[in-house]
Amino acid sequence: MTFLQQSSLLSCFIIFSSSSLLLVSSRGPVYKPPSVERLTDRFHPTPVSAKMSTFYGSSNIRMKNNGSYADIILDKNSGSGLVSKDRYHHGFFSAAVKLPMGVTSGVVLAFYMSNSDVFPHNHDEIDFELLGHEKRKEWVLQTNIYGNGSVKTGREEKFYLWFDPTQDFHQYTILWNKHHIVFLVDNIPVREVIHNQVSFFVYPSKPMSLYTTIWDASEWATHGGKYPVNYNYAPFVASLGEFEIEGCLMPKTNSSTMGSCLMSSTLSSSDPVEGGDFIKLTRQQTVGMNWARTKHMFYSYCKDTSRYKVIPPECNA
Ligand SMILES: *[C@@H]1O[C@H](CO)[C@@H](O)[C@H](O)[C@H]1NC(C)=O
Numbered sequence: 001m002t003f004l005q006q007s008s009l010l011s012c013f014i015i016f017s018s019s020s021l022l023l024v025s026s027r028g029p030v031y032k033p034p035s036v037e038r039l040t041d042r043f044h045p046t047p048v049s050a051k052m053s054t055f056y057g058s059s060n061i062r063m064k065n066n067g068s069y070a071d072i073i074l075d076k077n078s079g080s081g082l083v084s085k086d087r088y089h090h091g092f093f094s095a096a097v098k099l100p101m102g103v104t105s106g107v108v109l110a111f112y113m114s115n116s117d118v119f120p121h122n123h124d125e126i127d128f129e130l131l132g133h134e135k136r137k138e139w140v141l142q143t144n145i146y147g148n149g150s151v152k153t154g155r156e157e158k159f160y161l162w163f164d165p166t167q168d169f170h171q172y173t174i175l176w177n178k179h180h181i182v183f184l185v186d187n188i189p190v191r192e193v194i195h196n197q198v199s200f201f202v203y204p205s206k207p208m209s210l211y212t213t214i215w216d217a218s219e220w221a222t223h224g225g226k227y228p229v230n231y232n233y234a235p236f237v238a239s240l241g242e243f244e245i246e247g248c249l250m251p252k253t254n255s256s257t258m259g260s261c262l263m264s265s266t267l268s269s270s271d272p273v274e275g276g277d278f279i280k281l282t283r284q285q286t287v288g289m290n291w292a293r294t295k296h297m298f299y300s301y302c303k304d305t306s307r308y309k310v311i312p313p314e315c316n317a
């Protein structure tokens with residue numbers, strides 16, 4: 001190959017790479033994500049107030065638009081949070097979230113499932129956590145999973161978002177069935193945990209409630225606690241809406257949490273997340289996930305040799 005060919009190839013490459021830059025914002029390049037199936041279009045949004053109730057900090061929760069949307073607020077007095085009225089054993093759990101603008105170090109917005117209230121010593125948990133930042137706008141997305149009380153091993157992964165999460169609502173989705181757990185952001189899978197590949201830790205399998213909370217995580221959230229919450233910038237207001245909660249429902253009234261569940265409302269047939277589109281990622285979704293993980297993931301517990309002298313076994317599976 002001649003030098004000329006090389007350099008024209010190189011400039012092609014530069015043009016090609018820069019064509020994937022949609023625009024350059026104040027926080028750097030914003031990338032256009034690959035197109036994927038819109039799983040959230042398969043379900044109907046439900047009013048927040050229909051399926052969620054106050055978890056704590058009721059004075060810092062504001063229902064809006066007749067309960068379709070809600071603001072949850074962290075200020076000097078309190079954080080706040082919502083919890084689902086029912087428990088679910090598998091399902092599709094999605095919310096559109098708009099995060100607080102400005103300086104948000106130490107602030108965490110969590111969208112997660114847990115049963116620690118019922119199983120304090122062997123609980124399951126599936127977490128999205130959005131971690132505020134000391135600089136403007138640069139929120140970090142963290143995912144994590146615990147199964148049957150595996151809290152000694154944090155299985156965190158961290159991502160930068162490819163959009164500004166404070167400007168608009170974006171969808172954060174947990175898909176959980178017996179085949180896999182998938183974390184999706186605007187329908188793009190960012191992480192998949194396949195059931196039969198995790199024989200090394202217990203797959204979350206007991207009914208869980210869904211939570212959305214905003215709270216002060218000064219001790220750890222921003223650069224390991226280097227930047228605590230600065231209440232000069234309070235109140236921190238996160239707006240929530242477009243809740244889609246479909247799954248196998250276990251009424252909370254029954255304190256025995258195992259047993260058979262009821263199918264939730266709007267979908268007739270069988271389990272809404274057991275169909276072909278939900279038990280396995282499509283090729284398009286796999287491409288989307290590889291894009292998210294290659295371009296936007298900057299931390300995985302699997303690579304953290306200073307934290308884990310012995311890397312958890314599923315990392316090498
Ligand atoms: C407000 O929500 C209630 C309960 O979901 C519903 O019955 C009512 O029609 C709604 N009102 C408006 C104006 O949308």
Ligand SMILES: *[C@@H]1O[C@H](CO)[C@@H](O)[C@H](O)[C@H]1NC(C)=O
Pocket residue numbers: 121122148149202
């Ligand atoms: C989960 O933990 C409980 C309590 O430690 C234990 O009895 C049970 O066998 C565990 N389940 C699985 C599937 O490992």
Ligand SMILES: *[C@@H]1O[C@H](CO)[C@@H](O)[C@H](O)[C@H]1NC(C)=O
Pocket residue numbers: 254255256258259260
């Ligand atoms: C609670 O669930 C258990 C297990 O499925 C069932 O045997 C029991 O009858 C239920 N109790 C009530 C009050 O629904």
